[in-house]
Structure formats: C-alpha cells, structure tokens
Amino acid sequence: VDISDNLKSAKDPKEAAKFKFTLVDFYDKEYHIEAFEGETLIQAGLRHQVPFRFECGGECECMTCQCHLPFEVRSHPAYTGPAELEQDSLDSCAGSCEDSRFACQVVLNKEAFEGQTIRFVYSE
Numbered sequence: 001v002d003i004s005d006n007l008k009s010a011k012d013p014k015e016a017a018k019f020k021f022t023l024v025d026f027y028d029k030e031y032h033i034e035a036f037e038g039e040t041l042i043q044a045g046l047r048h049q050v051p052f053r054f055e056c057g058g059e060c061e062c063m064t065c066q067c068h069l070p071f072e073v074r075s076h077p078a079y080t081g082p083a084e085l086e087q088d089s090l091d092s093c094a095g096s097c098e099d100s101r102f103a104c105q106v107v108l109n110k111e112a113f114e115g116q117t118i119r120f121v122y123s124e
Contacts, residue, residue, distance in 0.1 A: 019110040023050055026122035037110050041067065041103035041118065052120050058104035060086050063093045065103040066121040073118075074099060078111035095121060 016036040023031045023045055035044040042054055042065060056062035073079055082090060086105045090096045103120070 017110045019108075019114040021113050021115060022117040023048075024117060024119045025050060025052060026120050035108050035113070037108060039108055041065075041101075041106040041108060044108060045103065050120075052103070054104065056104070060089055060102055060105050063089055063102065066093060066096060066100055067103045067106070068097070068099045068119045068121060069101055069106070070099070070116055070118075073112050073116050076112035078109050080107060 016038050018034055018036060020032060020034050023033055023041075025031070031045070031048050031050050033044050033048050033050075040058065042052075042058055045052060046054075053064035054062075055064045069079075074081070081087075082101060082105060086102055089102065090100055093100070100121070103118075
C-alpha cells in the first residue's frame, strides 16, 4: 500500500516529538513503537513492520484497520476523536464499540498516547 500522500501530512520527524507506545496485533503479538507526533497510527505501525490489514491507503473506506483505544487515550484532553466520515463508518462496522477507531485516521500525539497500548481488531 502506498501511503506517501498520507506521510506528507505528518510533521517532519526532525521537528516532531518522539514517544513510545505498544501495538498489539490480532495474534496478540506486541510491537513496541517509537512514534512521531502528528503521524497516524498506520504510519507508525508500518515503519515498525506491523502486519495489519490496510487496504484503502488511509482513506477511511475499507474498515480493515479497526483498533481499540484505551479509555486513558480517549479521555485525554489532547486526544482528537473521530471526524464525521470516520464515525459514520464506525457506526456501520461489524464489531465496533465506543473505543473503536480506524488506525488510518488516528493522529498520534505524545500527551495522549505515550506509554499506552493499542489493540488491533481482526476484520474480514
């Protein structure tokens, strides 16, 4: 999947704050991720070779990159929730719940995500 257009929207890594968090794939394998503030969850995962489904290139169309964000992230003041398009897709996505997001739409920031664990959901 070519995500070069999406990568352009992330901050220049030389200028962005680095932080760490954990991704857990749908096989329960943990990946310790060093991320840059402003990149998406998909971008951070791809840089660390996390093998998840990601079919639409980050356009919020395929619903294959569903993940669950912990309450600590979702309730943090620095966290930005889903936009209307993503929320509409989540509302029609099998297995989604209040902590569901699409990883291609989650923009990372140090304040909300540092030290947290994000779980990916298997999707057909």
